[in-house]
Amino acid sequence: MQIIRFRMLYRYVACLALLLVSVLSVTHPGFAQTSGNNMDAVLVVDVSNSMTQSDKNKVSNEAMKMFVDMTSIQANKVGVVAYTDKIEREKALLEINSEEDKNDIKAFIDSLQKGAYTDIAVGVTEAVKILDAGRNPNNAPIIVLLADGNNFLNKASSRTQAKSDQELQQAVKEAKDKGYPVYTIGLNADGQLNRTTLQQIAAETNGKFFETSTADKLPQILSEIFANHLKLKVVPVKSFVANGQAQEIPIPIPNGSVMEANISIMSQKAVEVKLYDPAGKEVKIPSNQVRLSKSNAYTMIKLVKPQQGDWKLQVKGVPKEKIDINLIFNYDLQLEMEPVTAKSYKAGDVVPIKAALVSNGQKVASPDLYKQMKATLIVNDKTDNKTNEVILNNTGSGFEGSFTIPADHTYEIKVKAEDTSFYRETKPLLVDAAKTAGSGTSKPSTTTDPAAESKPFPWLTVVGGILVLLLLIGAGLYALSIYRKANKGFAGQIAIEIVDEDTGEKSNPQYKKLNAFKGKVKLHQLMQLAPEFAETEKVIFLPGKNDTLIIENRSSCRIEKAGRVLDASKGKELKKNDRIKISLTNVNKSLYVDYIV
Template structure:
């Protein structure tokens, strides 16, 4: 990948990032990167670019050390203009990215601007430049992952959320800077379709504590083991044979920083390894892993070229490495695959479970209507996931176009005798015409209502009320829907949220949103229960809580324009 790390170094960051853990997070991201064809650049900004390192190829540990030393050398400045950092990141990718690599921008900031009053630049100027830079990034496929720093409680979420949503990135927030390295590892994993694997969390007793590390199969290129601790830890590592391995070595890289210790196992042997960790008494230690795989998921092409309702489309997919199908059954053992069917006509997505054959995935899809469909296969296990390229199945031509029988030619009445004026027919016809026009206007109003477009987007967070665990915000652009959209659709039609099928959003006037609830869910705003059975208007930045009854979870919805 080609990654640009962008950090706000204005004076406000002295409070929002008190311990400069943003630096630790960026260094951890560098340490997690493979030494193979990846590029990394760094930008620090205030109301101007303070320091900049263009994309450089990471070919050695020394290259990583040079980047980390640059990060440690960054200094603070007086003012802030977030558009400056984003614009420069786009320029760096434009100038130096490899078309074969996946681009990514990571922005660490508190979201606040503080412009120099002595200059002629206004907030409107900054907003305009930021919107343009974000638009360019989105159009070029540069996702921007934003991390809101909120140690002082002054985080301005809106611009950071908007930047992430408009570029297909993600927004993260932390009120304690020591969580930043964990967030960076999640970004790293998400961008490369990997998963962070929690290994163990414990409070150190001051003695050596043993942790099992399982390498699931021989297709693992790297295993990144991150040990989060605010105080130094001693580590030892033992391979599956029980032999202690040297740290560091050619196969095991060791990196240390103020907030973490990282081990990178290069092409590790399959099996159960052991990690011994000795920390300071009463210090909390979190251990996570990210595996890196050189694997892609490919779907076999479909032989048929035309489709119609009722046709069965066979689906086959398999993992591929270096252009060859993966033969190892170990990697398939724990995997589950799903066919994602997106109806492009109705804009709805359904999921169909596929069979795991031990060497691939198989199933089928029966076309339910003469619509156009986008098919993708997603396969995942506990440590990574992959998706195929989309396959378009077009059944819109499947329905018969219909035929029109030729009508007989009009006949002429040979009688020339005069007839009385048909008043009854004329009056009746006029009345019928009025009814038809009225019905047509009513139908047009219904059609316009059903096809009225939405403005803005919705941010969704899910909270488990039993554990307090909260999901990362998921952003759903509403302009993809017409007329109405159900909350269940925005929740990917997950079965556990089926009761939200009767919580419906409609486009309102002046870029508002109307919510209507015919379900058993309870809807609250600012702590008060709302009666929205007949509809309730939501305005920009309104936040509601939808409490479910079938599962002890809540769905928080933010309306962002």
């Protein structure tokens, strides 16, 4: 056992040593990594009665469903929050891996009901919590808020406008600090839109504000949101008035790296569509290569890994009906820049710049892909807060250039590449020339100091260093255990039934998937943070071993299992199909919880 522990300790020491070497090394081979194409999105919608006027055509529903249809089936996550002056319904982040997953979310959207009052802070606050609880750190987080921006608080409650404003300000600050941009879509069918609130939310979180009263603007709005967030470009295709005959629209696929082409056809009346590949052969809609989604206001065609070339779309609409068509590509490409190799620079030094397109970690060698592309180096002087751009050379397999440091300042640099349908940026890199300022250019003396040669070996320093290293290892192991515990995933789901002990009335089971959470989840979160069940804030679920669930009860609630009171103050294990009863103390209600794997 001691030998095993020693070997484990040796491995940790070796790993730590390698980590230190990599951190202290002068050069870092490879490319600086960029974020992927996936996103974790929370759609937030005002479902108060006032929306009956400001969103009388249910543009919000169409927008949310269209957003879901535009996402690719490759581990994107989408959640939904419907709010009034409380959370009416919510759906935690669901990973989209099939059309069935998309249909599940769209059916949830269609099932949303209206409520009496409005408190925008409630919706934004809950969206931030959902991203906190279930987002993938490798995905780009985003919140899309659909509302008229107005509050209508219940005068019979203790809630004031000042409290709502304070909570909204806090939620917006959290979203900004955590990198959750909020894109706001103002719904203005009745002309009562509160632009100021929605514009401020978007501006303060690095999102964007849009406004519409009809569904025909949705393709452009959602395309811009996708493009801005995932660094894509919207390709305007055509707007025309239908004449009752099939009208042909060219759909150019510029290269073989297009992962998906989303063709949105906006029409208030039904359209008939046919699709032809670059060889002129008709392609079946839908099929494995072509997916079709329809709604009351749009038709969405998604080409999956389409062949490069000129496709053709034939659209037959109702005579005199206006039809708008937009195209947006999802690329399986990233732009990556070679890291800066020197530890420090000074004014006058030349920094070599190289960047290339990468797919699945490999450089893309496709002259056709680079043919129409232009790249620019963006240099942000962090000292003077000024930005300059340097044109880079297109080599046919990448981009090259250089940047001459004008002053002893700190610079943030990144490369931007684009063509008519594509836009990518690298992660910014820091070039630090500020710390060399005033240090002079004299070289260190190479004369040997005889006194230095006669100094004894610094045993005290070495031993002290080893002790510090061991302390760091211990701290690292402890931090690693805490990290693993905090990020351990759940298995299965729970079903919750609410029973009114006074009337015996029982609610339908509410199924809550647990795989959207990491580390722990409070029962109050699963109860949609309803104030009535506030005491469940201290009833906590933790992932256990072998697909079990641990429940910890730090509240005054009584928990029973098989008719016996369960002491869960220090945690109790729940196995597959276990059923517990949680008796509340603040209200005469009970919760029946089933653990389903």
